[in-house]
Amino acid sequence: MKILKQVAEYLEKGDRERVYELTGQALEQNVSARQILDDGLIAGMKVVGDRFRKHEIFLPEVLMAARAMNAGMDLIKPLFIKEGVTAIGKIVIGTVYGDLHDLGKNLAGVMLKGAGFDVIDLGNNVPAQKFVETAEKENATVIGMSALLTTTMMEMKNVTNLLKDKGLDKSIKTIIGGAPVSEEYAKSIGADAYAYDAASGVELVKQLV
Amino acid sequence: MRPTIEFLGKNLIQQIVSEAYLILCTLGIEIHNKNVLEMFSDHGAKVDIDKSRVIFKEDIIQKALKSAPKSFKLYDVNGNETNDFSGYNVHFTPGSTSINVLDYKTKQIRKPVTDDYINYVKVVSQLEHIASQSTALIPADVHENISDSYRLFLSLLYCEKPVVTGTFTIDSFEIMKDFQLAVRGSEKALREKPLTVFSCCPTSPLKWSDVTSQNVVDCARYSIPVEFISMPLAGFMAPVTLVGTLIQHTAETLSGIVISQLTNPGTPMLYGGSPAIFDVRFETTPMGAIETMMIDCAYNEIGKYLGIPTQAYIALSDAKQLNAQAGLESGIGATLAALAGINNISGPGMLDFESCFSTEKLVVDNEICKQVLRLVKGIEPKEDFPALPIFEELLKEKHLLISEHTRKYLREEHSFPGPVINRANRARWKEMGEFTLEERAHMEVEELVNSYKPSTLAEDTKREIINLMEREGKKYGQTSLPDRY
Numbered sequence: 001m002k003i004l005k006q007v008a009e010y011l012e013k014g015d016r017e018r019v020y021e022l023t024g025q026a027l028e029q030n031v032s033a034r035q036i037l038d039d040g041l042i043a044g045m046k047v048v049g050d051r052f053r054k055h056e057i058f059l060p061e062v063l064m065a066a067r068a069m070n071a072g073m074d075l076i077k078p079l080f081i082k083e084g085v086t087a088i089g090k091i092v093i094g095t096v097y098g099d100l101h102d103l104g105k106n107l108a109g110v111m112l113k114g115a116g117f118d119v120i121d122l123g124n125n126v127p128a129q130k131f132v133e134t135a136e137k138e139n140a141t142v143i144g145m146s147a148l149l150t151t152t153m154m155e156m157k158n159v160t161n162l163l164k165d166k167g168l169d170k171s172i173k174t175i176i177g178g179a180p181v182s183e184e185y186a187k188s189i190g191a192d193a194y195a196y197d198a199a200s201g202v203e204l205v206k207q208l209v
Numbered sequence: 210m211r212p213t214i215e216f217l218g219k220n221l222i223q224q225i226v227s228e229a230y231l232i233l234c235t236l237g238i239e240i241h242n243k244n245v246l247e248m249f250s251d252h253g254a255k256v257d258i259d260k261s262r263v264i265f266k267e268d269i270i271q272k273a274l275k276s277a278p279k280s281f282k283l284y285d286v287n288g289n290e291t292n293d294f295s296g297y298n299v300h301f302t303p304g305s306t307s308i309n310v311l312d313y314k315t316k317q318i319r320k321p322v323t324d325d326y327i328n329y330v331k332v333v334s335q336l337e338h339i340a341s342q343s344t345a346l347i348p349a350d351v352h353e354n355i356s357d358s359y360r361l362f363l364s365l366l367y368c369e370k371p372v373v374t375g376t377f378t379i380d381s382f383e384i385m386k387d388f389q390l391a392v393r394g395s396e397k398a399l400r401e402k403p404l405t406v407f408s409c410c411p412t413s414p415l416k417w418s419d420v421t422s423q424n425v426v427d428c429a430r431y432s433i434p435v436e437f438i439s440m441p442l443a444g445f446m447a448p449v450t451l452v453g454t455l456i457q458h459t460a461e462t463l464s465g466i467v468i469s470q471l472t473n474p475g476t477p478m479l480y481g482g483s484p485a486i487f488d489v490r491f492e493t494t495p496m497g498a499i500e501t502m503m504i505d506c507a508y509n510e511i512g513k514y515l516g517i518p519t520q521a522y523i524a525l526s527d528a529k530q531l532n533a534q535a536g537l538e539s540g541i542g543a544t545l546a547a548l549a550g551i552n553n554i555s556g557p558g559m560l561d562f563e564s565c566f567s568t569e570k571l572v573v574d575n576e577i578c579k580q581v582l583r584l585v586k587g588i589e590p591k592e593d594f595p596a597l598p599i600f601e602e603l604l605k606e607k608h609l610l611i612s613e614h615t616r617k618y619l620r621e622e623h624s625f626p627g628p629v630i631n632r633a634n635r636a637r638w639k640e641m642g643e644f645t646l647e648e649r650a651h652m653e654v655e656e657l658v659n660s661y662k663p664s665t666l667a668e669d670t671k672r673e674i675i676n677l678m679e680r681e682g683k684k685y686g687q688t689s690l691p692d693r694y
Contacts, residue, residue, distance in 0.1 A: 014611075060619060063611045106607060182636065196636035 004040040011044030014064025016071045023072040033079040041072050066114020087118045089209030092135045093144040094122035096155035101148035107198040115202045128158035135172050142208050147178040157189040173208040211587045214548040216507040222514045229459035233265035238464045239416040273467040276474035279516045283371040284402040286666045292340050294518035297550030300340035301578045302373045304525050304559025307566040313651050320349035323691040326363050329568050331661035334368040338578035343373040345566050352685040358384045362678040369664050375408035382427040384681045391673045400432040410438040411461040413446040429472035436479035436520045437465035445487035458508050480512030481520030497527045497538030506549035518552040525556035531570050531647050540577050547581040569650035576626050583624040591618050629653050
């Protein structure tokens with residue numbers, strides 16, 4: 001469909017206004033929210049992701065595209081319930097208790113939103129309890145945790161343990177990131193995934209939901 | 210502001226030049242070429258034909274310096290400008306004339322063959338930060354009498370970039386000039402748009418051989434640019450001090466300038482060289498020594514003082530493999546050379562005292578060149594004043610990744626290396642295959658060889674230079690040239 005192709009093209013260019021307008025026009029033409037999401041917005045983001053991986057474009061362009069995606073999402077989201085469309089996924093993110101470093105977590109948040117996820121950002125210094133409670137309350141299926149310090153990364157284990165204690169570790173998956181953590185550490189604390197950067201985190205979360 | 214570096218200062222330069230004049234006008238220079246000696250005699254210099262010695266006169270030197278062009282340009286085979294040798298402009302060119310290549314697979318050195326040369330040219334044609342090609346290897350699979358012209362032949366056939374080259378004999382000049390006339394179409398066109406620079410080397414101390422002095426004359430007759438490669442060895446064939454070596458380098462280079470400008474005033478020249486300190490422990494001439502690089506940068510200052518664009522063999526290494534020594538010596542050399550404003554920086558790709566070429570090293574050095582070219586662009590304010598608005602934006606948005614200011618200046622302010630330089634975090638580097646620098650460099654070489662697109666030089670011209678080369682080969686009993694892929 002021509003209009004959806006245009007949505008994707010302007011999304012690739014990071015043109016928020018045009019994506020918003022074109023999404024509106026598509027709705028007026030009775031294109032379904034599902035189709036706009038799949039063949040317009042997500043299709044455009046896929047191209048952006050591929051080009052980013054090949055180093056043809058850099059982070060600013062990806063984030064511009066993500067912002068354009070959000071503009072389109074604002075219009076189609078209200079229709080999801082009516083159409084029975086489920087969002088691609090809901091994730092709770094935050095920097096763990098005792099740690100105020102939220103740069104990487106913020107970047108992950110922006111990129112997850114850009115990929116179409118519903119992101120609940122709890123900010124920094126987030127206690128284990130709060131991660132789990134929020135995920136339960138909001139029906140999120142993934143918790144994303146970040147830490148910059150070797151002293152605070154231990155907090156991540158409190159979250160995975162709490163999920164296990166509550167019997168939620170099958171329904172709520174965990175992903176961790178940050179300078180001191182690693183694939184091995186993720187395994188050792190029973191986290192489901194480790195991401196070495198925000199872009200790879202988005203791909204991993206897609207597999208987790 | 211463009212960052213620069215200086216070693217000498219005007220007073221010291223003047224003293225060095227003045228001592229070099231004294232040497233030329235008192236001790237003179239040995240020139241083993243009768244025609245050149247006669248030319249000096251015709252211009253009033255004191256010439257002792259039997260001893261092949263010329264005692265210069267100050268006015269001849271001054272006249273030569275006056276007619277020397279202050280700048281000149283190079284153009285590719287299609288006539289597009291590629292190099293502007295003026296002011297503090299810097300351009301990189303691969304090291305030249307190695308007798309060996311470092312074989313990636315065996316890690317051993319061996320004699321280069323035609324395929325190695327073609328691979329090299331395919332790679333250099335695509336390296337963005339290396340402005341010209343050089344005849345970097347001496348293919349050993351052709352008759353030795355054509356091994357110099359054959360390099361230029363392959364270069365002109367496969368790569369559009371101008372060529373830094375040179376002849377090994379007097380006779381070879383003819384065909385190497387004819388290739389260029391074929392590319393440009395006429396002598397006039399070649400004079401207007403130089404395609405090559407010929408390296409012409411005096412012999413330390415204070416000598417010119419028959420071949421090299423004749424090369425200077427031959428190039429001048431066609432206004433083909435030359436670079437003088439004086440090679441005093443501090444502590445061996447030159448005084449041990451850096452200043453003493455500079456005096457010798459100045460005298461030898463000035464003598465070349467006079468030969469060129471007496472032949473044809475206005476011939477473009479590069480004030481170049483390949484001096485070195487002499488390592489008295491290993492009896493070697495380390496190009497990667499910091500003192501060698503200091504001499505290079507310093508004679509470049511003298512060249513600038515005399516008003517002539519400059520060249521140096523710097524940005525190379527004496528390492529035997531593509532290792533940390535290769536990186537550090539080439540990196541320091543390239544950085545100093547660019548800061549000093551050496552106009553033509555020769556060296557990328559070269560190892561082992563200028564005797565061994567590595568195409569893998571060339572692609573690594575291309576990354577050094579990229580960073581160094583960024584370095585000399587310096588630091589300039591770009592909508593940074595007043596500063597409050599951008600900081601207000603930062604505090605409001607929490608990051609500046611998609612700020613208009615970022616998007617406008619990102620690629621101007623930051624340079625992004627190619628795949629040879631790995632900037633991924635450890636986990637991603639592991640995921641990418643944990644490749645070492647050497648492996649990444651080899652993958653890049655293979656990638657470039659595969660992505661090579663043939664030169665757009667007119668097919669008729671290609672045919673013409675093939676015919677010229679085949680004819681030249683037959684003169685020396687080479688009935689056919691090696692296969693080219």
